Amino acid sequence: MTTVFIKGLGLIGSSLARAIREGHPDFRILASDPDPKTQEYALSQQLADQMLPGLEGAEGADYIILAGPVDAIKADIRQLSQMDLKKGALVTDVGSVKQAIVDQAQALTKKGVDFIAGHPMAGSHKTGAWAGRALLFENAFYFLIPASQAAGKRLPELEDLLKAARVKWLQLTAEEHDKIIAQISHLPHIVAAGLVNQTEDTFAGQPLGTRLAAGGFKSITRIASSDPTMWSQILLNNSEDILKQLAEFQAELKEVAREIEAGDEAALYDFFQKAKISRDKLGPDQVGAAPGHYDLFVNIPDQVGALADVTRLLAEAGISIVSLQILEIREEIDGVLQLTFAREADRQQAKEILAAYEMKK
Template sequence: MPLIQRLCIIGVGLIGGSLARILREKGEVGEIVGIGRGEANLRRAVELGVINRYETDPVGGVAGADLVFLATPVCSIASVLARIAPHLAPGCIVTDGGSVKGEIVATCEALMPAGTFFVGGHPIAGTEHSGVEASFASLYQGRRCIVTPTAATDPLALHKVVRMWELAGSEVVLMDVEKHDRVLAAISHLPHMVAYALVNAVGGYDRFEEGILPYSAGGFRDFTRIASSDPAMWRDIALMNRESILEMMDFFSRYFAELRSLVDGEDGAGLEDFFARSKEQRDAIL
């Protein structure tokens, strides 16, 4: 018997579509119902075999589901759950893929009717692409997925969500919501802020009459790849995890100021040490 009898995915894009693909490939889901506003994307999801059928009305779409995965932008997760919560089947588990957890988990737990369960989650995987066409079954293979239980989390619901992500190929880590938001501000949100700022800085550099972005090569393009991510999604993340992101931006600015001081002071030994420390830490995570 599959782990999930009827899976409802709200937001059939890269994240939701990839989860659907791997669970179907593993034979761990009976029926997959996709929900979204873009019918062209949903029709394509059916054509690709990612979902069995789709609904544009979330209320009708969640009927009879034993697990609902919210793969919508972070700012809409709570409002979507508020709409569907009264219509969830008894025993239904709702989980999400949002990269901000504190506000989402607190709000969503309070919205769940008696006999239904919310488990916060965040698969740390993705690309700069979006839509069901961008989804692929191995997205979560060898990646970490953070699951954020609280004192209110049902143990059986937690076990099912953890098992789902393990079947998707992820290493599951249980983490407190506050720690999650601080960790993600450092390893994900700050790099996106830096990439967006760097592209705008280089693109706006006005020392020459013509723009200089066309001269960019591999290094610049590799470093700034994530600046091609969805602007609306990252607007929402920046606003919802504002305090942790600001803390990391201030912390980063201390290191950038140190580097500037080394360059300004023509401190070759200091620069080499700064770069060597960075290389050592970077190499250690490969």
């Protein structure tokens, strides 16, 4: 019987467990997680056939998935390299930084163990095993970086293991991955957190300012709610790329400050115009959506029952909502409701239903 061992049953690890269970119901899944509540939940929901401490279940596994924070993944790889793993075992991970993990994985490669670094570009505002779902990854990019030529030949094998995740596979180098993700994910998280902290300091002793920080401010700083432990480790493990891109962003801000000080309206116009053109190319319906998620923005009137009308219409159509958020609501002015769906088909159907609803208002 094929055995899969998963270390870490948070949002990503538990979602992979669900996908493997769906795609390979005959496979045996062993798992490890330090949280007693997660252990109990995993067994009750059949995410795992057995929960084990540490890496105890890894030695006899055909596939080993490391789904903890980056530093934990590196420590697990070091420990695995000292263990007598099953012949032909394939090891992979889900970390947000790849070069540091691939470098660490050379300890496995030297022992003849195949390692394929992985990173599913999917997430949720929710955390923990109970937030996981097999469809979390649907249509999301899933990066794969083989640590050796031998491991590269086993890419189809790993893709088959996770076939029920329905992802878009993308192979690239660890260097390419870390540079791209530093710019489109790591830097935005720093900017969002910095803006929230600076706003908190600015409005110290002036609670009205914080209360008014809604609408666009809440939208662009949403990712500042991310896990501090995870993001501290990500920044330290991808420091070279992040420091370079952070310096370039700081230079951009200094240039804007210079243009404001000089009263250079033409330069400021060009600054915003360039950004508008670039952002619009991303697509108005998809920009800002998490990979694997599909966002729909709906104008709703500031009336009693307006939100209930929207959710009722979608429920009657059998459309499941991943999350919803009111981006802006003021008296006598339409608010903007952001609805997130797991499937593009759901988003499109909801768009048609709610377009008819908006016309009636």
